[in-house]
Amino acid sequence: MRAEWTKLRTTPDAAWLLLVTVIVTLALGAAVCAAATTCGTKVLLSGVYAGQAPVAVLGVLVVSGEYSTGLIHTTLAAVPSRATVMAAKAVVVAVAVAVTGTAMSLVALAEGSELRAAGHAVAYLVLIAVLSVGVSAVVHDSAVAIGSVLGLLYLPPILAPLVANPHVVEELAPMTAGLPVLTAWSLGALLVGTLRLR
């Protein structure tokens, strides 16, 4: 666990990505606020539509970054248990995202006091990060992994109105369904990823 934390801490990309998350989320939220008639925590946090992208990149890089440099062999030699490695990675990324998300939500709370919306946004970002870790362990290549994650997130809402049963798609897609469904997606991806590592 500490090893994973050190890896994450010493990669300059991670801090940048988290910073970009905060900036992008709040910038888009502010733009929506400026154009809309009402503005509150929830509206401001609608920026996570864009802010989830850097979080997904972070989740993907934690795994596929090791593949591209070959570090994964060292990691797995040191800790042979695949499940432990995956769990450690997921936990470290989740904590980092949670801390960033909470800081971001505190800023958003200045616009109103919708604690529920703020908590929802943090949980959402954490689950997206875990989902990305899992997907990236399944496909190994970072470009393909991030393409899959973003496709999974952004495509269903665009395509839903045009398919035969829009509601089924909306209730199953990670972005439009509720947190429980997203949790299922994330844990599922993590599980498949762990099995693929074996």
Add this chain to the structure above:
Amino acid sequence: MNLLRAEFTKFRSVPGWVRGVVGAALLILLFPLTGLGGGPGDKTSSVTGPDGQPVNNSYSFVHRPLAGDGQITVAVSKLSSEQGGPWAKAGLLMRAGSRYAAIMVTGGHGVRMQHDYLYDKAGPAARWLRLTRSGDTVTGEASADGARWTVVDKVQLSGPVQAGLFVACPSRIRGIGIADDTATAVFSSPELAGAWPVAEWAGSVVSSGAGFTMTGRGDLGPATRSDVPVGAAAGDLLFGTFPALIVIVVVGTLMVTTEYRYGVIRLSLSAGTGRVRMLLAKAVVLAGATFAAALIATALAVPLWLRVVRSLGAYVFPAGPLVLLRAEVGTAAVLASTAVLALSVGVILRRSATAVTTVVVVTVLPYLLALTPFLPPSLAQWMTRVTPAAAFAVQQTLTRYPQVDSVYTPANGYYPLAPWAGLAVLCGYTAVALTVAAVLLRRRDV
């Protein structure tokens, strides 16, 4: 040329990339399958005009027959509507079957002469209106004082007609909301001249003293997407573009980041005749392969799915062959241009994950945001105007009518920019990214 061949060989020999491009083409071709098997064929009871366009055709009409030549003159002394609709209409109408000619006073757009649903011409500020039929020609005139007349338009209309006074009032559009509206108009007693047979006025007439007071709602004009809820636009059949776009972005990025990862870039650069030329060679190969594959897919997909969807009984807005060709070629160009954008961003960032994310976020996300209901319409229009997502305007196959207020949003299939202008926005971003990539590639120590 050798450089192009080298890049093409590299591209061809990586099975993943070829599979990606072919897969993207298949996504475009096969994605509409997901839309089938849904609701039963919704045959709309939509009325169509003489050109086969769906039209709105409900209004109040007080009329009498006219077989030969004749003239009708009336003054509209008052026109108001509950919601203050700018296209509330009151005036004179002659109609023969599905064709008509009308001159009217509107709520906010002055005097107009319109005919056969699609055509509209503005006239001078006036209160007096006159329609004259002579042979097969109907002339519309307007006057401020009933003495000096100005010709607004001349329209062909043959056969016996029903002629008289009409009032219509389309629903008021507020943002993306629609409010029903009703107009009330006060006319003077109409003056008739010519071969009018002896008959009474027929229709929903409310007479008061010397003139007529009428109320009306609905519209006499082309229908738009929001009027035909179950109708589809031909551009909708290309919705496989979005998954294909993500695949192409991944391929475009990998084409250069893989070289960085395995150090092939050093070999390429030392063998090639200049870094910028190598980059251009890559761009040409990638754009060419993407455009060719995507064009085959779109050129097959549109006619095929149009036929399937129509045979299932679903209503599809008519679109001319040139419009469909533009959507097909334009979609292939969007994919090719986005692929080069991804390649350039890949050179700039040298990391696959960040490059893919950047390109997807600037192309797909603005379109998604423009569709979401929580975003104010002004921002939605903006998203499809200045971001690379503007390029999806090439898929617009619906016509936007200046004489009809409607919900003209990207979600309904109407884009703020003209098709090629939208594509030009994307190409602008691509050109800038390619230039930056070329400059960085020359300056950097690989």
